[in-house]
Amino acid sequence: MDIRAMRYFVAIVDQGSLTRAAEVVCVAQPALSQQLATLEDEFGVPLVHRSAKGVRPTEAGKTLYRHVRNILRQVEIAGADVRVAGAEVSGTVAIGLPTTAAAAFGMALIRTVRQRYPQVRLQLFESMSGYISELLNQNRLDFAILFRDTPSRAVEPEPLASEPLYLIGTPPVTAPRPGKRGSATADTVPLKALDGIPLVLPSGSQGLREVVERTFAKAGMNLNVVADLDSLPFLLASAREGLACTILPASSLGDGDATVPRRLIVPELRRTLSLCWPRALPRSNAAEAVADVLREIVGERIALGGSLAPAG
Known part of the structure; x- marks a missing residue:
């Protein structure tokens, strides 16, 4: 398996199509298909699933892809280091x-x-x-x-x-009133006041979500996520329209969000x-x-x- 074959395989996986991959690496599609077949013969296992919608890597193909990306990256770094030495x-x-x-x-x-x-x-x-x-x-x-x-x-x-997190938006009137769970001010809100209120948050794979989940679990509170939104504009729009609150750092707010209610969560919740x-x-x-x-x-x-x- 040479460097050229590695680059061809990465292009096939990245593009999800032999036709598009052939255009990216500037070779004829039949030649690219032959290179892929040669690789599969060399390793003795199928590397991609072929369908009318294109190609996607098998588990063996995913493993090869990860190793090949590392190798190509190291080759690139080595070349750059050699060229710029001194x-x-x-x-x-x-x-x-x-x-x-x-x-x-x-x-x-x-x-x-x-x-x-x-x-x-x-x-x-x-x-x-x-x-x-x-x-x-x-x-x-x-x-x-x-x-x-x-x-x-x-x-x-x-x-x-590190930076503190804020409650962005106004809790819906149907939610338990924060005053029953602690003393809020115009600029702050007690962490306990967030128990059960409807929230929109990034999904579970995001760092902020992990911080919030860990904090709520430690405090024995109910985290009521009504929508998982992996989009900052949607999170802010939901808070702006009063659909649900969200939890974000102040740095997430743009110049057009000056009127969106925000209150520092106390004790401070930081990421x-x-x-x-x-x-x-x-x-x-x-x-x-x-x-x-x-x-x-x-x-x-x-x-x-x-x-x-x-x-x-």
Whole structure:
């Protein structure tokens, strides 16, 4: 199995179609089909399921895909390191940013990297943290910003900051009144007052959802999630229209959300912002340089005295 065959196989899985993959790698479809058949003969197992809708990897194909992505990434890093040894920082750096982190740091990161390291090409993936975690576990990212502080076999987190969470929106009139469970003010709401109120939250794979679930369970409270919404605009729209409240950091709110009710949850419910590295990939010079820029940007935001505070 050579490098070319690896690139062909990755294209087939990524595109989900032999026709589209052939266009991406600029070879004839029959030749690409033959390369796939040769790979399956070499390993002795089917690597993809074929159907009228295209192709999708078998379990064996998924395993091969993960290894091949690692190999190709290491080949790319090796080539970049060799070319730039003793020269300026350059190469491609793939970064995953959850939507809220992208809004807070994305443009500052792009601007600073462009000014400081013009030979570095950024690839930014913005999505909910669950999808970013998948990309990181598949070694498709050099690093990511995630809302977690616990390490795993695949990911090494580096806590950068923490921020408090707010109740966004006004609880429906049918929900138990917060005053019965604690003393609320115009700016705060007791955690116990959230027991049973209708909430819209990101799905269970997201870092914020894990923080909320863990906190409610520890307090013996009923977490009443009426909709799982992996979309920041939908979460805010639901709160804005009074359909249900949500729980988010203040940094999630845009300039147009100044009138949306928000109250700090007390005692404070916080989430940790971490720079997360895949353990299986070596860290390139370019990735380390971009990570330094991100650390600098987060440090500047903490120094401004807003909602961000030093981690731990």
